[in-house]
Amino acid sequence: MIGLSLAYLRDRGLNTALNILLLALSVASLVILLLFSSQLENRFDKDAQGIDMVVGAKGSPLQLILSSVYHVDIPTGNVPLDTVDLLRRQLGVAEAIPLALGDSFRSFRIVGTEPAYPALLGASLADGRMFAAKMEAVIGADVAARTGATLGQRFVGGHGMSSGDEGPKHEETPFIVVGRLKPTGTVIDRLILTRVESVWGVHGIEDPGEDHHEGESAEDHEAHAGAAEVTAVLVRFGSPIAAVRLPGFINRQTNLQAAVPAVEVSRLLALVGVGLDAVRAFAVLLMLTAGLSIFVALLTALKEREGDMAMLRVIGASRAAIIGQVASEGLILASAGAALGLLLGHGVIGMAAASIEQLRALGLNALTFHPGEALIVAAALGIGLIAALIPALRVLKTDIAETLANAR
Amino acid sequence: MSSPDTLTHSKTAQGPLVEARGLSHARDGRTVMAIGDWQLQPGAHALLLGPSGSGKTTFINIVTGLLTPSHGTISVAGEVMSALPPAARDALRRRTIGLVFQTLRLIPALSVTDNLALAQQLALGHVDRAAIAGMIDRVGLAHRAAAQPRQLSQGEGQRAAIARALITRPRLVVADEPTSALDDTNAARMIDLMFDVADATGATLLVATHDGRIAHRFANRFNLMAPVAA
Ligand SMILES: Nc1ncnc2c1ncn2[C@@H]1O[C@H](COP(=O)(O)OP(=O)(O)O)[C@@H](O)[C@H]1O
Ligand SMILES: [Mg+2]
Numbered sequence: 206m207i208g209l210s211l212a213y214l215r216d217r218g219l220n221t222a223l224n225i226l227l228l229a230l231s232v233a234s235l236v237i238l239l240l241f242s243s244q245l246e247n248r249f250d251k252d253a254q255g256i257d258m259v260v261g262a263k264g265s266p267l268q269l270i271l272s273s274v275y276h277v278d279i280p281t282g283n284v285p286l287d288t289v290d291l292l293r294r295q296l297g298v299a300e301a302i303p304l305a306l307g308d309s310f311r312s313f314r315i316v317g318t319e320p321a322y323p324a325l326l327g328a329s330l331a332d333g334r335m336f337a338a339k340m341e342a343v344i345g346a347d348v349a350a351r352t353g354a355t356l357g358q359r360f361v362g363g364h365g366m367s368s369g370d371e372g373p374k375h376e377e378t379p380f381i382v383v384g385r386l387k388p389t390g391t392v393i394d395r396l397i398l399t400r401v402e403s404v405w406g407v408h409g410i411e412d413p414g415e416d417h418h419e420g421e422s423a424e425d426h427e428a429h430a431g432a433a434e435v436t437a438v439l440v441r442f443g444s445p446i447a448a449v450r451l452p453g454f455i456n457r458q459t460n461l462q463a464a465v466p467a468v469e470v471s472r473l474l475a476l477v478g479v480g481l482d483a484v485r486a487f488a489v490l491l492m493l494t495a496g497l498s499i500f501v502a503l504l505t506a507l508k509e510r511e512g513d514m515a516m517l518r519v520i521g522a523s524r525a526a527i528i529g530q531v532a533s534e535g536l537i538l539a540s541a542g543a544a545l546g547l548l549l550g551h552g553v554i555g556m557a558a559a560s561i562e563q564l565r566a567l568g569l570n571a572l573t574f575h576p577g578e579a580l581i582v583a584a585a586l587g588i589g590l591i592a593a594l595i596p597a598l599r600v601l602k603t604d605i606a607e608t609l610a611n612a613r
Numbered sequence: 614m615s616s617p618d619t620l621t622h623s624k625t626a627q628g629p630l631v632e633a634r635g636l637s638h639a640r641d642g643r644t645v646m647a648i649g650d651w652q653l654q655p656g657a658h659a660l661l662l663g664p665s666g667s668g669k670t671t672f673i674n675i676v677t678g679l680l681t682p683s684h685g686t687i688s689v690a691g692e693v694m695s696a697l698p699p700a701a702r703d704a705l706r707r708r709t710i711g712l713v714f715q716t717l718r719l720i721p722a723l724s725v726t727d728n729l730a731l732a733q734q735l736a737l738g739h740v741d742r743a744a745i746a747g748m749i750d751r752v753g754l755a756h757r758a759a760a761q762p763r764q765l766s767q768g769e770g771q772r773a774a775i776a777r778a779l780i781t782r783p784r785l786v787v788a789d790e791p792t793s794a795l796d797d798t799n800a801a802r803m804i805d806l807m808f809d810v811a812d813a814t815g816a817t818l819l820v821a822t823h824d825g826r827i828a829h830r831f832a833n834r835f836n837l838m839a840p841v842a843a
Contacts, residue, residue, distance in 0.1 A: 209723065209731060216722035516718040519679070520777075521707030521735035523700070606679040609714065610670065 210534045217506060224499050225542045228585055231491035232546025233553065235581045238485050240554050243575050246474065248568040249275070252392045253466040255325045257448060260288060260455050261437035266464035267473060273304050273437035274466050276314050276392050280306050283434035284461055286401075292438055295454070297447025300325070303435040305404040308362040313348045315362050315380070315397045317404035317435070323386060325441065326393045332356060333384030342380040342399045346388035358382045362397075390568060401435060496588035499538055503531065504596040514600060515608035524600055531597035532590060539589020543582045628691065630655045630785055630817050631676060635685035637838075638671050646671040647838040649685075653819060655784070658808065660831035661821040668837050669821040673789045676819065677710055678702040690784065707736045711778030711816070713788040713807075717770045719762040725749060725773045726758045729780045736781035745780060751813065752776045752806060768799050772806060779810050786811055788820045792827055804830050 214221045253274050261269040262282030271278035292301040302325065305317030316322070320335045323343070333356045336343045344354055354360065359379040380399060388394055440463075442448055448465075455463035507514070514527055522530075555571030557564050629652035637647035646668025653659055663669050674680035675687050678694045686693050690709050694702060719728050729745045749758050752772040762770060771791070778786055788807065792800035804827050811818045820831070828834060 208727070209720070212720075212722040212727065512716075512718055513720050516720070517731075517735070518703070519677070519706070519712055520732045520781075521703065523703060526735075606674040609679075609718070 207533055207537075210530055210537055213506065213510075213534060214537060217502070220502050221538065224495065224502055224538055225545060227498055228492065228495040228539060228542025228589070229545035229549055231488050231495050232543050232581055232585050233549035234484065234488035234491065236547060236550030236578055237553055238481060238488065239575050239577045239581065240550065240571075240573070241569070242474075242478075242481055243577070244569055244573065245567060248391075249470045249474075251390060251568075252326070253470065254327070254391075255441050256439050256466050257442040258440040258452060258455075259437055259464050259466065260284065260292060260440060260461055261464070263460065263462045266462060267469045269437065269462065269464045270466050270469040272306065273439065274392075276306075276316075276396065280436045281462075283436055284438070286433040286435055288461060289435065289438050292440055295447065295451060297442055297444040297451065298440055299443030300439075300441040302439045302441075303401050304437045304439065305401045305434075306436040308364055308404060310348075310360055310362050310380075310397055311352055313345075313352070313395055313397055315342070315399060315404065317399055317401035319401070322439070323393055323398060325439070326389060326391050328386045328389045328391070328393045331385045331387040333382070335384055336399050336403075337383075339400055339402045340378065340380050341383045342397050342403070343384040343386060344382055344398070345386050345394040345396045347394040348397055349385045354382050354385075356382055356385070405433060492585065492588060495542065495585075496592045499535060499589055500592035500595060503535060503593050507531065507596045507599065511603065511608050515603065515605045518605045519609070527600050528594070528597045531600070532593045535589040535591075535593020536586060538593075539586045542589070543585040546585070547578065547582070629653055630657075630690060631819070632688045633685065634687075636675070636682055636687055637684045638668070638675060638680070639683045646675075648672060649838065651835070653785075653817060655817050656815065657833050658811070658818040658831055659820070659833040659835065660828060661819070661837070662825070662828055662834055663821075663823060663836050665823050667823075669823070670789055672837060673787055673819075673821050677712060677787055678706050707781075709784050711781060711783035711786045713774050713778045713786065713791050715790040715793055717762070717774040719770065719773055719777065721762050724759050724761055725754060725765070725776075728762070728773065729777050732777050733780050736783075748776045748780050748810075749773075751810060767795070768802065771795075771799070771803055775803075775806055775810060779814055779816065782814055783816055786816045786818050788818075790822050790824070791820060792824050793822060797826060800824065800826055 253270075256274055259269055259273050261273060261280065262284050264281030268278050269281050272280040286303070289301050289303045292298055300321060302319055302321045303317070304322070306314060308315040323329075323335075328345075330343070331346070331349075333343070342360075344352075348354065352360075359381050361379050380397070380403065386393065440451070442451070452463040452465065455461050517527055517530075518524070551571045554569060558569040558571060559565070631653040633648050633651040635649060636651070637644055637649070639645065661669055661672065671680065675682045675694070676689065678689070678697075681695050686695055688694065689705060692705055694705070697705060719725075720731065723731060726745055726749065729748065730740045730742075733745065734740050746755075746758070749755055752775055754769060754772050754776065757765060757769055757773075760769075762773065765773060778788075786807070791807070792803050795803060807818060807820070808830075810816075820827075
């Protein structure tokens with residue numbers, strides 16, 4: 206009887222192909238949405254692990270989070286270096302890690318920080334050692350893979366964060382690679398880590414610990430380079446009280462703002478979510494349309510096949526067998542559509558990740574499956590089954606002798 | 614042949630294969646078919662001859678269990694059709710009867726071979742490819758075995774329909790107006806073929822028609838009683 210179902214589907218091949226395609230498109234769009242949003246959210250969570258609060262210059266809190274936690278936007282500005290100490294003195298602060306941003310090498314950001322930063326994101330060395338002296342750098346796994354940089358290799362950073370080598374270069378102050386990190390699946394894979402002082406060094410700011418140059422007045426120094434600054438400070442709380450007290454305290458300081466990654470990310474996802482919801486609604490509509498189309502196709506086909514069905518009954522098929530046969534037609538259609546849709550969905554994600562750098566950077570991956578996909582497939586199969594069963598139940602009402610006398 | 618059929622066969626070998634008792638059928642209070650008592654012996658070639666509207670199809674539908682008579686009973690292979698629950702009636706028809714219709718009712722989506730395979734699968738629960746090839750060869754369609762019904766000529770289609778009715782080795786082959794739409798040559802060939810295949814498989818043949826051209830081919834001819842107006 207399955208053979209018969211396949212024969213009928215083949216017999217109206219164009220219609221079958223169209224219905225499979227329609228269902229596949231709806232499954233694919235739902236799968237793409239699901240993978241995209243879940244992988245993005247997963248990445249958002251992973252990159253922000255352990256970071257309870259970010260302190261930076263006043264401006265958009267979302268921008269602060271995006272620039273200092275996810276390294277995708279430009280920073281809001283700089284804050285004085287002593288902000289780090291100020292934070293470390295606060296009750297309930299377990300860790301305060303400075304970040305100094307502004308330079309890049311081949312579009313990979315150079316981040317002045319402390320070894321606590323890779324530790325916070327769970328990164329460990331693949332080879333070499335952690336940066337210690339000024340101008341020593343540890344590179345993330347993607348950086349190593351893409352630039353082919355080896356231990357001991359020197360490179361020169363460029364000013365600017367994403368323009369790659371196009372910005373003015375700091376030729377006189379090369380970095381040296383002293384260590385390479387294992388892949389973590391977080392943003393750190395795409396960062397070049399060094400001491401905060403290295404970034405100052407590149408920009409001519411002096412280490413506050415160093416003596417002033419001969420003949421340079423304090424004013425000159427200030428004018429030349431400004432006070433020692435960092436771009437942002439990542440804070441990990443040691444007690445829940447800090448979460449209540451600290452953001453307000455920071456925001457009352459004239460130059461500082463505190464932003465909480467969890468809050469900003471959920472605000473961002475809510476914004477993006479409205480768009481995603483609209484697309485999702487459209488995809489669901491598409492799936493219902495596919496179901497309706499299968500329903501109509503089977504209804505018309507079964508009308509034409511009334512004589513066939515009566516004949517099948519005459520040669521010994523039970524009512525249940527005939528209903529099962531029609532249901533299997535719907536299920537075969539739905540399975541083919543679902544399988545094609547999965548393939549298409551993962552294919553599109555794979556192609557997007559392969560061709561769009563930013564998406565790959567965000568960790569978009571075609572080979573990861575999400576449990577929700579099972580639900581999408583189940584929905585497609587369910588719709589196929591229902592679309593088939595409704596017309597199939599007509600079989601229960603047909604009088605064989607009557608049908609044989611009248612049909613065709 | 615496998616054992617159940619053989620057993621049934623021996624049990625009823627002495628008696629008639631089909632037996633009507635006081636059989637008639639009324640629709641909306643009008644008797645449309647009446648035959649009373651009637652028997653069909655195993656191995657017979659019987660022809661039900663009568664004008665259009667005389668109740669032949671009604672009678673065939675009652676014999677095959679597709680219609681329950683309003684009066685009297687019909688038994689096939691010793692079983693009273695109307696006394697059987699629907700599933701058992703379906704099973705009896707499936708195991709015992711092969712049907713040929715004027716409109717051939719081959720499944721258009723399936724090849725000739727697959728039409729036979731489906732009938733075999735449904736009736737016997739298995740497919741015997743060798744038997745199918747043999748039957749297709751017997752009706753002279755070996756070269757058309759892979760063709761779909763819509764690609765067949767009228768004559769080829771009839772041969773395929775007969776092959777399908779007989780592939781399940783039914784003890785009774787029932788044909789309703791098998792020749793009415795055919796020219797003389799094809800009508801004669803159709804009867805030849807049915808006799809040939811029925812004899813080869815030992816099947817009993819019951820043909821209903823208003824087509825007088827084939828009447829002389831049957832020794833066993835019978836009519837229905839003239840319906841009595843209510
Ligand atoms: N489905 C039906 N509804 C009402 N009357 C019917 C139906 N089928 C057959 N009849 C009537 O029953 C009588 C016998 O019909 P039928 O058995 O088809 O005769 P035949 O096959 O000999 O032409 C006719 O008068 C016909 O009009
Ligand atoms: Mg008739």
